[in-house]
Amino acid sequence: MAEETIRIVTDDTPQSEGAKTGQDIAQMWDVEVQPAVSAKSGTDVSVDKLEQEMARFMQQVDGWFSHAEKIADMKYMQLDEVELTVEINGEGKVSLFGAGAKVGGKKGITLRFKRRS
Numbered sequence: 001m002a003e004e005t006i007r008i009v010t011d012d013t014p015q016s017e018g019a020k021t022g023q024d025i026a027q028m029w030d031v032e033v034q035p036a037v038s039a040k041s042g043t044d045v046s047v048d049k050l051e052q053e054m055a056r057f058m059q060q061v062d063g064w065f066s067h068a069e070k071i072a073d074m075k076y077m078q079l080d081e082v083e084l085t086v087e088i089n090g091e092g093k094v095s096l097f098g099a100g101a102k103v104g105g106k107k108g109i110t111l112r113f114k115r116r117s
Helices: 047-072
Strands: 005-012 039-046 081-088 094-096 109-114
Touching: 005 047, 039 047, 047 081, 047 094, 047 109
Parallel strands: none
Antiparallel strands: 005 039, 081 094, 081 109
């Protein structure tokens, strides 16, 4: 029986090259800068691998907040819900989007974790 896979489409936008300098660039205003062109590509990733990666991520999140809650020792409030945005890359790796990260139009997967009743 063939391994079950899911197609992951990635958007590879090249990083612009160069360095910032303290030089006067006034004479360069007529130079047209071409925007980076993104290339979409697809990769088949094992569903088992995705399940393992997501389970690993969820266990880590559970551990972070369980430990943080014990350390915080909150007397009057409790954390009821956490919303995180993650990305899955072409190898099936699940990564957390950092706050303030410039994702350039990238879309992530939003996960909402609620406290068990």
